[in-house]
Amino acid sequence: MSDELSTLLERFKTRDTRALARIITLAERSADFSERLLDALGEQTHRRAHVIGVTGAPGVGKSTLIDKLVLKFREKGKSVGVIAIDPSSVFSGGAVLGDRSRMNRLSVDPQVFIRSFGTAGELGGLSRGARDAIKILRAFGKDVIIVETTGTGQNEVDVALYVHTSVVVTMPGLGDDLQLMEAGFPEIGDVFVLNKSDLAGSDASYAELKNMVQLRYAERAWKPRVIKTVGVSAQGVDELLRALEEHYDHLVSSGELSLRENAGFRKEVEEIIKERLEHELKRYLENRFSEQSVNHNPYKVAKSLLGEFTKLLKV
């Protein structure tokens, strides 16, 4: 173990937030660091904690709702980590503008840790750094870890594999277009939230949402709760908190908690292997691919390059 890692871990054990932040940064930068770190942390990364995913389209008020939820958890004496996945940082490589004001609002409280990550590039879902951050926050002793992601679609399904409870946030009027109807209705929600429910038309949207949930989740053991909230005034947030706790209790009593964690571990192993293969493949193609390779049949070119690539891999 490197000297830096052992020094950081000493401070980490004393609940030093700056050591926590540094460790998350180093793990994000290097898979080798992560591997050594996870060896050192051992079973601590499986410490009891409630990992909650919050997802929804841009503009439905996820951040405000999460802020209020964090305050409620704090009132109950629980320590909280927030992992915000920011799709726009694909382009900027950095955090969004809104983030700083948020940090100021919540991070005065030393028991609340907030960190932004970019998306996992073209793969969607959680980046390696974000996945490791969940484990590191658990080992640090956070009671609740909230993972905020934007958008609907395949992304959500991927993120759901790494959390215990998936919260899908929507707002009145959003379900009226094709997005949240029929074809696009999310299959991964454990709790559905109709935020901004003080807006006109919220009763109809709530009825429709409830109906869709009943229809789609009829066969499942857990019937998702559907909750009306108003993020800015914290209305409904107590009820949301209760729903989250009920779902966690259900996961524990049904034995689904360990099933979910095992499925997440398996998916993570697959992602790590894929990331390594893709990294090697990119490097190989950069050297190997030439303008002469361009013709009318990419399948043939792919086949011959794949053959050569796997030969190189085996060495």
Place this chain on the structure above:
Amino acid sequence: MSDELSTLLERFKTRDTRALARIITLAERSADFSERLLDALGEQTHRRAHVIGVTGAPGVGKSTLIDKLVLKFREKGKSVGVIAIDPSSVFSGGAVLGDRSRMNRLSVDPQVFIRSFGTAGELGGLSRGARDAIKILRAFGKDVIIVETTGTGQNEVDVALYVHTSVVVTMPGLGDDLQLMEAGFPEIGDVFVLNKSDLAGSDASYAELKNMVQLRYAERAWKPRVIKTVGVSAQGVDELLRALEEHYDHLVSSGELSLRENAGFRKEVEEIIKERLEHELKRYLENRFSEQSVNHNPYKVAKSLLGEFTKLLKV
């Protein structure tokens, strides 16, 4: 060559639309079929055609705008293919509800071919079937091929690699939130369209959009056009058509056309290799992964499984 393929190709050569549809379906189903097909089609898949990507958030009016654009191209005597990428079919495995009415509106015209595809699953961007459909439509003799995709982010960048001209569609008010501002502003637009420009606030949105484009594309040889349209009344669609033609002429005269096509080919080869590797990996993990593999360090598990996997690959 299989009998079915040679029969289909005979009909394909006589511009039989049903043979075209069948070939696209078979190519989508099987990479082996695609490989044989592309060998048979040879250089025809490089036939001169203008491949146009149209992207934008849900609700900005892409479909209506594309319908009007298709009618304009038809007035000029050009045959058109439309490839609609439908993100919601990740869940449904089929086409969206709105699609049938659209088919009815445009497909009375035998010179217009429309086909929907799902997204490429967790990979985002164009699926293998959609990529091949572009090539097949070129070989069939379509003059213009429009690829419609939804959303902003990494997806757009991937799709841009397979088209000649990228059109980014937005609408008044959408740029006001973080989505289209600063961090998230698309880097891949050749033509920007402010649709629904009869809405209130359109002048301010247009000025802001123009400003962002000037700022972001200052260093590039091609300065993207920024065009106001009203899809429902076809207002501005003539101007959009001219901008598309100007951009195509620029690609030809600057030599960028073949650079773009080569970059697309290269990316496609990489995608095909990745898809094959992932397919093999999934199959391998299904057999190999056991509950015993679950521990606290996915990196270690990944390393040992990757070693075994590459050994199997080389055989």
